[in-house]
Amino acid sequence: MTARARFITRQIRKAFTRVRSNFLAAAGLIIIGFFAVLAIFAPLIAPFDPYTIDLNATYAAPSWAHPFGTDHVGRDIFSRVIYGARIAFAITVLVVLIELAVSVPLALISSYIGGTFDEVVMRMMDMIISIPHLLLAIVIVALLGPGMRNAIIAISISYMPMLARLVRSVALSIKEEPYIEACHVLRFKSVRIVFAHILPNIVSVIIVQLSLDLGYALIDMASLSFIGIGVQPPKASWGAMLSLGKSYLLRSPWMVIFPGICIALLVFGFNLFGIGLGDILNPKARRRGK
Numbered sequence: 301m302t303a304r305a306r307f308i309t310r311q312i313r314k315a316f317t318r319v320r321s322n323f324l325a326a327a328g329l330i331i332i333g334f335f336a337v338l339a340i341f342a343p344l345i346a347p348f349d350p351y352t353i354d355l356n357a358t359y360a361a362p363s364w365a366h367p368f369g370t371d372h373v374g375r376d377i378f379s380r381v382i383y384g385a386r387i388a389f390a391i392t393v394l395v396v397l398i399e400l401a402v403s404v405p406l407a408l409i410s411s412y413i414g415g416t417f418d419e420v421v422m423r424m425m426d427m428i429i430s431i432p433h434l435l436l437a438i439v440i441v442a443l444l445g446p447g448m449r450n451a452i453i454a455i456s457i458s459y460m461p462m463l464a465r466l467v468r469s470v471a472l473s474i475k476e477e478p479y480i481e482a483c484h485v486l487r488f489k490s491v492r493i494v495f496a497h498i499l500p501n502i503v504s505v506i507i508v509q510l511s512l513d514l515g516y517a518l519i520d521m522a523s524l525s526f527i528g529i530g531v532q533p534p535k536a537s538w539g540a541m542l543s544l545g546k547s548y549l550l551r552s553p554w555m556v557i558f559p560g561i562c563i564a565l566l567v568f569g570f571n572l573f574g575i576g577l578g579d580i581l582n583p584k585a586r587r588r589g590k
Contacts, residue, residue: 318580325576331569335562339385346379350536359552369554371544380536381558387537388518388566391452395517396510398456399463404506407467408494411475422468425461433458434520438529446529448537455520463509470502504581511577515570522563538563 319325338345354374362369368377410421428436433455440454441447474480475498483493524530525539533540538559545555 319576322576322580324572325580328569328571328573328576331565332573335385335566335569336389338382339389342382342386346376346382348376348379350375350380350383351534352376359548361552362554368558369552371541371552371555372548377541377555377558380541381538381562383536384538384541384559384562385566387448387531387535388521388562391448391521391531392514392517392570394452395456395459395521396513398452399459399513400506400510402456403460403463404467404499407464408471408499410464411468411471412490412494412498418468422465425464428457429461429465431458434523437520437524438527441524441529446532448531448535451521451524451530455517455524458520459513459517463506463513466505466509467502470505471498474498474501508574508578508581511570511574515567515574518563518567518570 319329352375354370357366357370357374358372360366360370360374366376366378368381370376371380406421410418431439436458437451437454440457441450444450444453480493480497483497488497521530522537522539522542525537526543528543531537531540533544541559542556542563545552545559548555
């Protein structure tokens with residue numbers, strides 16, 4: 301094993317130890333890991349094909365054969381919930397990746413250059429952030445057309461201003477540090493200063509914000525799917541399952557209960573993990589723990 305590989309291994313072990321020592325982060329990671337296992341091994345865990353229609357088993361109550369019951373066309377809800385975990389993870393991860401790829405470089409460059417460019421970028425962010433993010437996502441999807449891809453784009457756009465403003469505010473304070481002034485004296489290139497000296501010092505802030513945005517993204521996508529402009533049927537989306545189940549709430553409440561529980565649990569896990577990461581990555585908290 302090379303020295304670099306040993307260093308990476310040590311860092312991973314150290315990070316895992318810190319997460320394990322924090323109750324909130326560990327609890328959130330367990331919940332996230334549980335749903336991740338369901339998503340990865342869905343074909344092995346699901347007892348039925350989530351899209352197979354069985355008109356002889358419509359509205360079946362939870363039983364050994366169908367643990368979560370069946371829907372109005374006889375599809376197994378347990379299998380659809382498991383496959384829904386795949387869509388949930390795909391959506392949330394894509395949203396935060398797009399948010400990260402656009403907001404962070406833009407905010408770093410804006411804070412470093414300053415002047416008119418910074419003013420224009422921040423006023424654009426203020427304009428976007430002035431609109432409630434879910435309402436903005438609905439408008440964007442309405443313009444682009446319903447579907448999972450457009451919903452992901454819409455949610456990502458609505459989240460960008462918050463992360464951009466957060467990164468910019470921290471970057472502005474770091475920009476005034478003596479070691480950044482030393483970089484200017486040594487005539488380092490601007491790209492090197494921004495991405496090699498400023499960015500590493502705000503990674504912890506970015507990680508915590510993105511971990512919390514995972515939960516918000518899941519809720520917003522479920523909301524868009526619930527009103528019919530997010531993930532489209534017959535895909536096994538938790539939000540779409542809630543939308544379908546509301547019409548049969550009195551007759552077959554399990555069509556709503558189980559997808560709703562899954563949404564609540566996974567959002568709870570993301571939030572616990574984000575709060576725990578905030579404690580772990582907080583230098584003052586680490587010093588108190590010593």
